[in-house]
Amino acid sequence: PDAEIHIFKVFTDAQLSFTTWFLDAFNHAIQIGVDVLNLSIGGPDYMDKPFVEKVWELSANNIIIISAIGNDGPLFGTLNNPGDQMDVIGVGAANQNNHMASFSSR
Numbered sequence: 001p002d003a004e005i006h007i008f009k010v011f012t013d014a015q016l017s018f019t020t021w022f023l024d025a026f027n028h029a030i031q032i033g034v035d036v037l038n039l040s041i042g043g044p045d046y047m048d049k050p051f052v053e054k055v056w057e058l059s060a061n062n063i064i065i066i067s068a069i070g071n072d073g074p075l076f077g078t079l080n081n082p083g084d085q086m087d088v089i090g091v092g093a094a095n096q097n098n099h100m101a102s103f104s105s106r
Helices: 019-032 049-060
Strands: 036-039 064-068 088-091
Touching: 019 049, 049 064
Parallel strands: 036 064, 064 088
Antiparallel strands: none
């Protein structure tokens, strides 16, 4: 199929990042008309209002968002943002028996 891949770097080599870097990348994704946004990130900060609202804006612009849910299992209530948002497809891990991995958030 006709597809393009865009990579947005929002972390330094030391794994440091700021919300504004994500907001800039998300704005650029909206501007260039990305259809699917895959995020291999997540964190417990569901109160980061600018980030959460920008994820809602991505969804309102018909961008499908897929994100890791985290590796903080096995307890329930350990989902990470943005994989825990209703308009995001949250993805967890499976073990070799095709069951939910013990470390996968839920």
